[in-house]
Amino acid sequence: MNPDLIVIGAGIVGAAAALAATQAGLETVIVESAVPGAGVTGAGMGHLVILDDALLALSARSLELWRALPDHAGSEYRNTGTIWVAETADDLAGLAQQSIHLEAQNVTSRLLDGASLQALEPDLARDLPGGLLVPDDAIVYAPKALAYLLEQARSAGARLLLGRRVTRLTGGGVRFADGTTLTGAVLVATGSQGSELLPELPIAPRKGHLVVTERASASIRHQLVEAGYLRTVHEPGQATVAMNVQPRPEGQLLVGSSRESGIQDPGVSPGIVARMLRRVFRFLPTLREHSAIRIWSGFRPATPDGLPYIGRIPGRGQVWAALGHEGLGITTATGTAELLVDLMLERRGRIDPAPFDPARRMLAP
Numbered sequence: 001m002n003p004d005l006i007v008i009g010a011g012i013v014g015a016a017a018a019l020a021a022t023q024a025g026l027e028t029v030i031v032e033s034a035v036p037g038a039g040v041t042g043a044g045m046g047h048l049v050i051l052d053d054a055l056l057a058l059s060a061r062s063l064e065l066w067r068a069l070p071d072h073a074g075s076e077y078r079n080t081g082t083i084w085v086a087e088t089a090d091d092l093a094g095l096a097q098q099s100i101h102l103e104a105q106n107v108t109s110r111l112l113d114g115a116s117l118q119a120l121e122p123d124l125a126r127d128l129p130g131g132l133l134v135p136d137d138a139i140v141y142a143p144k145a146l147a148y149l150l151e152q153a154r155s156a157g158a159r160l161l162l163g164r165r166v167t168r169l170t171g172g173g174v175r176f177a178d179g180t181t182l183t184g185a186v187l188v189a190t191g192s193q194g195s196e197l198l199p200e201l202p203i204a205p206r207k208g209h210l211v212v213t214e215r216a217s218a219s220i221r222h223q224l225v226e227a228g229y230l231r232t233v234h235e236p237g238q239a240t241v242a243m244n245v246q247p248r249p250e251g252q253l254l255v256g257s258s259r260e261s262g263i264q265d266p267g268v269s270p271g272i273v274a275r276m277l278r279r280v281f282r283f284l285p286t287l288r289e290h291s292a293i294r295i296w297s298g299f300r301p302a303t304p305d306g307l308p309y310i311g312r313i314p315g316r317g318q319v320w321a322a323l324g325h326e327g328l329g330i331t332t333a334t335g336t337a338e339l340l341v342d343l344m345l346e347r348r349g350r351i352d353p354a355p356f357d358p359a360r361r362m363l364a365p
């Protein structure tokens with residue numbers, strides 16, 4: 001039977017959208033060329049974070065939706081909170097502004113002076129002037145969160161077709177590599193490969209590295225991110241690094257982060273990893289004593305203006321996009337899914353769709 005909606009891509013964005021669509025009563029099929037998590041979702045850090053930029057409303061709503069998922073602990077959700085760490089007095093002033101913006105979205109936060117920061121995270125360098133605690137931020141284990149969303153979608157009635165590559169959009173559905181077709185409305189959620197099916201939407205892969213340490217008795221309790229992190233996100237073209245460290249429940253630490261544009265080689269770049277670790281040691285000197293057990297990279301799907309494409313593609317009938325979530329797709333998968341289904345069912349939703357309208361950046365076909 002032909003479905004109402006064909007979701008292409010079983011990454012975190014496609015999985016969340018399939019769950020929301022199925023729960024809204026749409027017959028949904030998810031098609032995946034490889035296996036779930038084969039794309040960037042399998043390489044991500046799983047920090048569920050409210051960012052103080054153009055994604056503030058979407059990320060804040062997404063956190064609410066993560067918390068509201070039934071049995072969300074199945075995604076290895078843990079409420080660690082985030083501490084944004086200032087290096088300078090200017091950083092701390094910026095964090096005070098961030099706190100005001102968060103409050104406007106009803107997000108609780110608490111400004112910390114140097115002594116309070118030390119009390120909460122004694123491994124941090126002693127010369128740091130303070131930070132901002134956002135207690136409701138959380139972490140998930142991204143592959144587990146994806147498996148959880150897919151399982152929820154399947155229990156709600158969605159079907160999953162693995163190992164089926166979509167080679168083109170037919171106008172009323174999709175054509176697979178083996179020549180067979182499927183009819184229905186289409187949601188393209190293929191991450192960094194989005195432009196292959198929708199060449200009018202520019203997406204550039206942005207490489208990032210993560211390091212995971214051995215299990216050890218680090219005393220870090222919160223996700224720690226340096227206050228300058230957002231500057232590195234919004235500097236396309238430059239190779240940037242920022243301290244971003246996540247304590248895993250098993251005692252390991254996930255250590256990031258880096259951003260490089262214009263690179264296709266998925267191999268580890270030793271120079272950028274060394275720069276990244278030097279930055280991390282500036283904030284967490286004791287981390288020098290930990291051994292890394294694995295380093296890997298992934299490609300964030302980046303758009304020219306840093307905002308995802310969420311909505312219908314003009315001129316293509318019932319073809320929709322959920323693409324270009326860069327470094328925030330695990331966080332914003334839930335809000336993206338809600339927004340899409342609201343748009344599909346012509347419901348007035350909680351998030352303003354205008355900033356994410358794919359029409360804003362479409363290239364001539």
Ligand SMILES: Cc1cc2nc3c(=O)[nH]c(=O)nc-3n(C[C@H](O)[C@H](O)[C@H](O)COP(=O)(O)OP(=O)(O)OC[C@H]3O[C@@H](n4cnc5c(N)ncnc54)[C@H](O)[C@@H]3O)c2cc1C
Pocket residue numbers: 008009010011012013014031032033034035036037038039040041042043044045046047048049164165166167189190191192193197207208209210256297298299300301322323324325326327328329330331332
């Ligand atoms: C180092 C690093 C750290 C990160 N940390 C975080 C973090 O802490 N928090 C956060 O929120 N985000 C983080 N991210 C970003 C996050 O991982 C991504 O934004 C998110 O995973 C994007 O998911 P997606 O579903 O859009 O894409 P993907 O996971 O890439 O899924 C797309 C799927 O589509 C499939 N596919 C592609 N083409 C076809 C086709 N033609 N037919 C069928 N299937 C197809 C692929 O196989 C893939 O499985 C991080 C990313 C990196 C690289």
